[in-house]
Amino acid sequence: MNDVITMDHGSGGKKSASLVQEIFLPAFANDALNALGDGAVLEGGANLVMSTDSFVIAPRFFPGGDIGKLAVCGTVNDVCMAGGAPKYLSLGMILEEGLPLDELRSVAASIAKAANEANVQIVTGDTKVVERGKGDGLYINTAGIGFLRHPGLSRERMREGDAVIVSGFVGDHGAAVMLARAELGIKSSLCSDCAPLTAMCASLAACGEAVRVLRDPTRGGVATALNEFVEDTPLCIELTEDAIPIRAETQAGCDLLGLDPLYCANEGKLVAVVDKEKAEEALAAIRRAPYGENAAVIGTVSARSPGHVLLLTRAQGTRMLSKLTGAELPRIC
Amino acid sequence: MPESKALLQAIQAVDVPPVTLMEVCGTHTMAIAKAGLKPLLAPKVTLLSGPGCPVCVTPARDIDACLTLSARPDVILTSYGDMLRVPGSARGDSLLKRRALGADVRMVYSPMDAVEVARENPCKKIVFLGVGFETTAPGTAIAVQTAKESGVKNFYLLPMLKRLEPALRALAASADFAVDGLLCPGHVASILGENGFQYVARSLRLPAVIAGFETEDVLLAVYRLLLQIREGAPALENAYPRAVQREGNTLAMATVETVFTPCDSLWRGMGMIPQSGLALKEDYAAFDAIKALDVCFEEEKPSACRCGDVIRGALPPEKCPLFGVCTPEDPIGPCMVSGEGACAARYKYGGSV
Structure with a gap:
């Protein structure tokens, strides 16, 4: 059969990685891009950090946010993970013929509010309209530029013994959106965690070199993000299931849909690997910041099983936590 | 319910030779893999996956x-x-x-x-x-x-x-069936009731325990199966009474009978x-x-994929010659595809490390 793009290519898991490895990297390779961080550190007068992201989410409005808020937070957080203090955003919008103007106004208001909180300005933009049926209402692309505030963040600096921290409850965004999408008629208090992490990262920057690497575990979830830290390295990450903060309603929603919170997207969380001597300090820095009050140390870096993420289960069993392998599809029963 | 640690200790303390138990539900397969139970139970208890994943049994x-x-x-x-x-x-x-x-x-x-x-x-x-x-x-x-x-x-x-029943009867009658007890599926039992699984003990002469899906549910069922095996007295026990009643869901069964009739x-x-x-x-x-719509079914084609043997509990997933070539990203057989498949569980969650 002809190879075509399938939904799996957009999952954030292995198939997405294969697109990057086989098509984009060979075509565009350069030092800044090859590092494959959430954003790139660029040379210039002051070092710049740049990132871009596209947003095609359905439904466009979901509990806890909408495509506009997501388009700001997604790119802002990517710049933050690369050590940047985000400053400027571009905004590209692709509108489908027939989109109600009221909806566009509402999305614009949401973008403005999120940008204000994240302390970024929308400084350039573009709008295109496609014929009815050629788009899905509204797609947004944002690119963000920030100034380097927290230099040296790289998975290369991870060491045995380092602590792994997550900044709060895991899987809320993915579970909330999947539940909203399923239209199961279930009333749920579940909300997306969509939020800008600018203040949290500013707080963490005070820990300096003790912070080895940061990532926002969006598509593919915490499990996939941590796998990206250790794959092709002699290091292993060991997680303790009991220590991972998961809301009861997120777990219940995931159980209902046959999903795993560790593979569900987060849009307002970060995972950090930190020198164990400074782990408490970093944890306190995250907890002091907005959206960080439920942060927890969830594991350690070791050499037990190189290249893998292991989970010590509540029953004291140990299992591998692999990368997401395709779009999460709900189970039958 | 006792905690998993206490249950594991109790399981290890039952005086029986090593046994092989089969879970007949894909959700059990995943629960066992997610909690990492297999290495904790080995070598005393070997858990095999049976024909309980709906996708996997579809030809x-x-x-x-x-x-x-x-x-x-x-x-x-x-x-x-x-x-x-x-x-x-x-x-x-x-x-x-x-x-x-x-x-x-x-x-x-x-x-x-x-x-x-x-x-x-x-x-x-x-x-x-x-x-x-x-x-x-x-x-x-x-x-x-x-x-x-x-x-x-x-x-x-x-x-x-x-x-499920005709398949379990066929499985138990097959020459290479070497299972000492069955973890019966709590979801199916919530429909069929305890009555719907009495045949496992009475007719197949196998120890049988209806199990829920939390780690402790599974361990409790394993423990009760070991006790039955020790006593040599197969019976059906319900270790999932919070969801499963004796009569089952009679309304659901009646609806199925109104619309469907059993067929080969x-x-x-x-x-x-x-x-x-x-x-x-x-x-x-x-x-x-x-x-x-004039749907035609071709003859089932031969394949190197051994999902069939995996489904029957006759082959552990990692012993299939395609294991690793067949992956969740590029699957050949259904057991690697389904979230409940034995091969996917093995591939995704690994074994003891």
């Missing part, structure tokens, strides 16, 4: 028939998510791939959603892929009834539903098993996609 020829249906421009296929990634007899050919190439394939969470799709698309024929066991049969029956009662004439069911059915790796499927009764024949 490749049925998937091929679905793929052929999806190519018809007048058809919208609706299915549970699990089925979309299962390849037919040609590697890489799945409903997900067909959708990317233009077929109208839609994921639904319930067969009732498929009836809704039919209402919204009166000029199309909407086919729901009816897979699953006694747990999904009632909902499927209600969807067919609803379509009939509300005059939705463009809704069709491709019946691939399975009944082909299982992957197990062949044709008499009375192990469900066909639409004459009153509902107009909704049968096989008749209405």
Whole structure:
């Protein structure tokens, strides 16, 4: 059969990685891009950090946010993970013929509010309209530029013994959106965690070199993000299931849909690997910041099983936590 | 309920030689893998996965028939998510791939959603892929009834539903069946009741415990099975009373009986098993996609994939020659595709490390 793009290519898991490895990297390779961080550190007068992201989410409005808020937070957080203090955003919008103007106004208001909180300005933009049926209402692309505030963040600096921290409850965004999408008629208090992490990262920057690497575990979830830290390295990450903060309603929603919170997207969380001597300090820095009050140390870096993420289960069993392998599809029963 | 640590200690303390137990539900397979129980129970207890994953027991020829249906421009296929990634007899050919190439394939969470799709698309024929066991049969029956009662004439069911009892009887009668006890599926038992599983102890003479799906539920069931094995007295026990009653869900069973009648059915790796499927009764024949849309089933093609042996508990997933070549990203057999498949569980969660 002809190879075509399938939904799996957009999952954030292995198939997405294969697109990057086989098509984009060979075509565009350069030092800044090859590092494959959430954003790139660029040379210039002051070092710049740049990132871009596209947003095609359905439904466009979901509990806890909408495509506009997501388009700001997604790119802002990517710049933050690369050590940047985000400053400027571009905004590209692709509108489908027939989109109600009221909806566009509402999305614009949401973008403005999120940008204000994240302390970024929308400084350039573009709008295109496609014929009815050629788009899905509204797609947004944002690119963000920030100034380097927290230099040296790289998975290369991870060491045995380092602590792994997550900044709060895991899987809320993915579970909330999947539940909203399923239209199961279930009333749920579940909300997306969509939020800008600018203040949290500013707080963490005070820990300096003790912070080895940061990532926002969006598509593919915490499990996939941590796998990206250790794959092709002699290091292993060991997680303790009991220590991972998961809301009861997120777990219940995931159980209902046959999903795993560790593979569900987060849009307002970060995972950090930190020198164990400074782990408490970093944890306190995250907890002091907005959206960080439920942060927890969830594991350690070791050499037990190189290249893998292991989970010590509540029953004291140990299992591998692999990368997401395709779009999460709900189970039958 | 006691905590898992106490249960594990109790299990290790039961004075029996090493035993092999089978879980007959894909959700159990995943619960066991997610909690990492196998290495904790070995070598005293070996857990095998049985024919309890709805996607895994569906033969490749049925998937091929679905793929052929999806190519018809007048058809919208609706299915549970699990089925979309299962390849037919040609590697890489799945409903997900067909959708990317233009077929109208839609994921639904319930067969009732498929009836809704039919209402919204009166000029199309909407086919729901009816897979699953006694747990999904009632909902499927209600969807067919609803379509009939509300005059939705463009809704069709491709019946691939399975009944567990004939398959378990066939499995227990096979020459290489070497299992000392069964963890019975709590979900199916919530429909069929304790009564629906009495045959395991009485007729198959196997220790049997109906189990829930939390780690402690599974461990408790394993413990009770060991006690039965030690006493040499097979019986059916219900270790999931918070969901399973003696009589089961009589309303659900009656609905299934109104709409369906047992028929012979082909299982992957197990062949044709008499009375192990469900066909639409004459009153509902107009909704049968096989008749209405002339669905043809080819002969099941031979394959190096040994999902069939995995499903029967005769082969651990990692012993299949394709394990590792067949992966969740590029699966060959259904056991690697389904979230409940034994191979996917093994691949995704690994063994003892």
